[in-house]
Amino acid sequence: MQLEHALQCAYFAEQSGHSNDVILACLFHDIGHFASEYQHLQMADLGTVNHEWIGAKLVYDWGFSKKVALLIGNHVDAKRYLAAKKEKYFAQLSAASKKTLDYQGGPMSNQEMVLFEKHSFFKEILQVRINDEKGKETDLTVPNLTHYLPKIRDHLSLNNGDKDIHIPVLRCNIDETWVNQFKAALEKQEM
Numbered sequence: 725m726q727l728e729h730a731l732q733c734a735y736f737a738e739q740s741g742h743s744n745d746v747i748l749a750c751l752f753h754d755i756g757h758f759a760s761e762y763q764h765l766q767m768a769d770l771g772t773v774n775h776e777w778i779g780a781k782l783v784y785d786w787g788f789s790k791k792v793a794l795l796i797g798n799h800v801d802a803k804r805y806l807a808a809k810k811e812k813y814f815a816q817l818s819a820a821s822k823k824t825l826d827y828q829g830g831p832m833s834n835q836e837m838v839l840f841e842k843h844s845f846f847k848e849i850l851q852v853r854i855n856d857e858k859g860k861e862t863d864l865t866v867p868n869l870t871h872y873l874p875k876i877r878d879h880l881s882l883n884n885g886d887k888d889i890h891i892p893v894l895r896c897n898i899d900e901t902w903v904n905q906f907k908a909a910l911e912k913q914e915m
Contacts (some may be wrong), residue, residue: 727869730754732859733852735866742851744875748788749795749848750855751872755779756796775876776800777903780910787884788909794845795852797907800828802853807831 731751742750756779780797784790803821808831817825825831832840843849872893 726754726757729859730851731866731868732861732864733855734866734872736855736858737851740851742855743848744879745789745791745795746851746855747872748875748879749792749799749852750785750859752779752788752792753796753799753820753852753856755782772879774899774903777906779908784910789878789879789883790804791845793847794910795849797910798845798849799852799856801832801840802849803856804829804832805837806850808833808837808852837856 730751733753734747737747737750742809754775756775756777759775759778759782776799777797780793783796784793803825807817807825814822815838840846
């Protein structure tokens, strides 16, 4: 079911003409839920706490660009932003999505929204979120993972050249301090 969701998100991004970075971020946006070492960090039975930044760290360590990592890392903040900015968006969230929103900090404050709107990738972060919301169809036939392998190979080749890609090692204590440090490190680096 999660793979189907990821494939649908990537499909909708591709159909909308979004960039390859957005397509790849859509494909991998929830991968942090599957970092088995962190399954104990649960939002009740609704997924892994900080899955967005765990996923961002995984893909970054696999050799994906800082931009793709930031698009993944910020897709939950995009939900918080849209929930605060658009009543209709919040009203259409599923009961489960509203519960996870509580774990994720709730709708953004006005000050948080102003800061979020200044993000270099603001528009593309919202695109990832919108595709995330669309990717919940039943009985929709979409391309399988093999379809995206050329995009993945091209992206990794462009970002890594011939250097070896290492297996990511995450800390055992994923907390807000870790998230803030990783996020700041990515944001500080030149895009």
